[in-house]
Amino acid sequence: MTDLARLRLDQVHALTLQVLQAHGVSVAQAQAIADTITAAERDDCKSHGLFRLPGYVSSVRSGKVTPDAVPQLRDLAPAIVQVDGQNGFAPLALRLGCVPLAEKARRHGIAALAVTRIYHFAALWPEVEALAAQGLVALAWTAAMSYVAPAGGNKPLYGTNPMAFAWPRVGHPPLVFDQASSASARGEIQLHLRAGAPLPEGWAIDADGHPTTDAAAALAGAQLPFGGYKGAAIALMIELLAGALIGEVFSFEASERDNHDGGPPVGGELIIAVEPTRCVGHGDRPRQLAHAEQLFARILAQEGTRLPSDRRYAARQRTPTEGITMPQALYEELLSLAGRKTF
Amino acid sequence: MTDLARLRLDQVHALTLQVLQAHGVSVAQAQAIADTITAAERDDCKSHGLFRLPGYVSSVRSGKVTPDAVPQLRDLAPAIVQVDGQNGFAPLALRLGCVPLAEKARRHGIAALAVTRIYHFAALWPEVEALAAQGLVALAWTAAMSYVAPAGGNKPLYGTNPMAFAWPRVGHPPLVFDQASSASARGEIQLHLRAGAPLPEGWAIDADGHPTTDAAAALAGAQLPFGGYKGAAIALMIELLAGALIGEVFSFEASERDNHDGGPPVGGELIIAVEPTRCVGHGDRPRQLAHAEQLFARILAQEGTRLPSDRRYAARQRTPTEGITMPQALYEELLSLAGRKTF
Numbered sequence: 043m044t045d046l047a048r049l050r051l052d053q054v055h056a057l058t059l060q061v062l063q064a065h066g067v068s069v070a071q072a073q074a075i076a077d078t079i080t081a082a083e084r085d086d087c088k089s090h091g092l093f094r095l096p097g098y099v100s101s102v103r104s105g106k107v108t109p110d111a112v113p114q115l116r117d118l119a120p121a122i123v124q125v126d127g128q129n130g131f132a133p134l135a136l137r138l139g140c141v142p143l144a145e146k147a148r149r150h151g152i153a154a155l156a157v158t159r160i161y162h163f164a165a166l167w168p169e170v171e172a173l174a175a176q177g178l179v180a181l182a183w184t185a186a187m188s189y190v191a192p193a194g195g196n197k198p199l200y201g202t203n204p205m206a207f208a209w210p211r212v213g214h215p216p217l218v219f220d221q222a223s224s225a226s227a228r229g230e231i232q233l234h235l236r237a238g239a240p241l242p243e244g245w246a247i248d249a250d251g252h253p254t255t256d257a258a259a260a261l262a263g264a265q266l267p268f269g270g271y272k273g274a275a276i277a278l279m280i281e282l283l284a285g286a287l288i289g290e291v292f293s294f295e296a297s298e299r300d301n302h303d304g305g306p307p308v309g310g311e312l313i314i315a316v317e318p319t320r321c322v323g324h325g326d327r328p329r330q331l332a333h334a335e336q337l338f339a340r341i342l343a344q345e346g347t348r349l350p351s352d353r354r355y356a357a358r359q360r361t362p363t364e365g366i367t368m369p370q371a372l373y374e375e376l377l378s379l380a381g382r383k384t385f
Numbered sequence: 386m387t388d389l390a391r392l393r394l395d396q397v398h399a400l401t402l403q404v405l406q407a408h409g410v411s412v413a414q415a416q417a418i419a420d421t422i423t424a425a426e427r428d429d430c431k432s433h434g435l436f437r438l439p440g441y442v443s444s445v446r447s448g449k450v451t452p453d454a455v456p457q458l459r460d461l462a463p464a465i466v467q468v469d470g471q472n473g474f475a476p477l478a479l480r481l482g483c484v485p486l487a488e489k490a491r492r493h494g495i496a497a498l499a500v501t502r503i504y505h506f507a508a509l510w511p512e513v514e515a516l517a518a519q520g521l522v523a524l525a526w527t528a529a530m531s532y533v534a535p536a537g538g539n540k541p542l543y544g545t546n547p548m549a550f551a552w553p554r555v556g557h558p559p560l561v562f563d564q565a566s567s568a569s570a571r572g573e574i575q576l577h578l579r580a581g582a583p584l585p586e587g588w589a590i591d592a593d594g595h596p597t598t599d600a601a602a603a604l605a606g607a608q609l610p611f612g613g614y615k616g617a618a619i620a621l622m623i624e625l626l627a628g629a630l631i632g633e634v635f636s637f638e639a640s641e642r643d644n645h646d647g648g649p650p651v652g653g654e655l656i657i658a659v660e661p662t663r664c665v666g667h668g669d670r671p672r673q674l675a676h677a678e679q680l681f682a683r684i685l686a687q688e689g690t691r692l693p694s695d696r697r698y699a700a701r702q703r704t705p706t707e708g709i710t711m712p713q714a715l716y717e718e719l720l721s722l723a724g725r726k727t728f
Binding site for chain 2: 278321
């Protein structure tokens with residue numbers, strides 16, 4: 043058994059702040075990151091929680107990321123806003139950009155936010171959920187490191203390229219999904235390697251392009267997209283939307299440029315927000331969100347189903363009182379990074 | 386061997402017009418449908434070509450579709466335009482709506498077209514390709530008949546819900562993909578049934594929810610999304626975008642309402658168009674499309690790859706001179722529907 047440390051959510055937030063500020067991360071950057079990491083822990087998304095904090099620190103220590111970057115807004119068109127992250131981490135840039143994005147979506151019906159020069163080390167659901175909590179429909183895409191083979195190919199090219207979608211609900215938190223376009227997360231392959239366990243079929247190919255269930259061979263080869271050529275098409279689309287469209291790098295360029303310090307690569311993110319009430323005539327507005335609930339009811343009427351994000355929301359009910367746990371070794375590493383003995 | 390009839394593309398167009406006009410379809414509706422069917426035959430997309438024409442006729446004969454519908458434009462917001470298809474077929478409504486969509490995208494940077502009350506019996510690539518040929522990035526989604534089980538479920542709920550994406554290229558026709566969110570097309574299962582061939586694993590479940598490779602059992606059960614729960618999430622998103630968001634029906638409602646005359650169900654389509662030059666600062670515009678070509682070159686540098694839509698464009702080189710073929714039986718059926726003996 044792994045020894046576990048237990049923290050309250052306010053302690054997660056405070057510890058994250060202390061670790062980041064001990065390494066010169068500005069208050070504004072650190073607050074935004076701490077909010078994002080705390081939200082992940084609150085929702086039991088361990089892979090984007092405190093586990094990521096050493097990587098944030100590595101990228102500051104290596105000089106790759108600017109720890110006190112001040113993101114800059116630029117109005118590119120009536121319905122397009124850009125936020126240049128100035129080589130800082132993503133959360134502060136997103137927080138800044140989503141305000142005019144929402145305002146533009148309400149005014150014009152639809153709008154886009156192009157986020158550039160950021161280091162994104164979190165999930166995408168926080169930004170789309172926050173937009174949907176304001177009544178907007180939101181879509182987000184980002185590219186990453188070059189790990190995934192294109193359709194028919196056998197060498198890494200695309201990132202694990204996630205996309206996220208959020209739909210506002212009445213009386214419920216938004217319906218949200220956030221999924222990689224690779225068959226598995228990179229981290230899942232690393233966990234199989236550590237455990238000495240074979241990979242499921244369909245996750246990866248080896249360096250010669252042959253299907254493999256060996257985790258080490260997979261890491262030396264390429265990951266596969268989910269769902270064959272259709273998932274590869276989605277990965278390709280995400281490269282274009284979060285790369286060339288907004289003047290940012292593709293995953294293969296991010297990988298070539300990266301110093302492999304264990305932190306995130308540079309890149310961009312595209313978010314589209316839609317004001318649903320502007321997509322129908324006046325008479326149809328009252329029915330719009332209630333109509334969606336009828337679909338959700340049909341889904342849940344089938345045994346074995348659940349809605350995307352319901353697992354996160356269930357965790358969100360528990361963690362404010364129960365707190366969260368993490369491996370004792372990670373806790374000690376974080377205390378050490380914060381320059382403390384206890385917390 | 387099936388006997389084949391051969392036609393030139395102009396004959397495909399003329400035959401389609403004659404069949405439709407013989408059944409009271411207005412000139413404007415018939416021209417738009419003939420353009421769409423001819424484009425499918427030109428690109429060797431047989432499943433959306435002349436093969437569909439008897440279904441168009443069935444839906445006019447049954448009284449389901451209004452053969453002389455005049456689609457109506459409505460400006461819903463600065464960046465949102467609606468076209469109400471007035472219960473006609475999709476192609477004319479799309480043709481009408483894509484003009485203000487492109488204009489709004491250029492003016493505001495991004496815009497959306499909500500197409501309602503249409504009967505869509507074609508692929509989605511024609512509309513997104515046409516937008517990308519004008520320099521825009523385009524995304525489209527539409528729902529369909531209720532055939533696909535939700536994640537974890539075992540009864541049909543979602544449509545085969547296609548999405549399409551198009552990216553403008555310099556010196557090439559646009560990069561385009563258009564793919565169902567089901568593991569297979571409905572028609573592919575029907576073809577396996579006729580051929581008495583087993584289905585590939587992963588396409589369908591039977592009426593009891595068990596995986597099946599029996600085509601008849603699959604048609605009585607439910608199709609599966611591509612790529613497991615991730616494809617199901619995309620199918621769900623498409624229900625929301627092409628349904629509740631624009632005030633249109635979900636697939637399960639379209640199925641319940643349909644008279645099953647062999648033609649298409651009623652429904653909606655959402656198209657988003659983005660002006661790429663408005664997504665970057667002035668200095669980055671010259672590089673934008675050239676940058677994407679670098680990604681395409683990386684894809685094609687890997688053995689075994691091709692770009693989405695390259696197969697269609699290769700057919701487009703051949704068919705203007707070679708013409709197209711179809712089963713003699715279909716040709717005779719179409720002649721009969723046109724009230725002719727030869728063509």
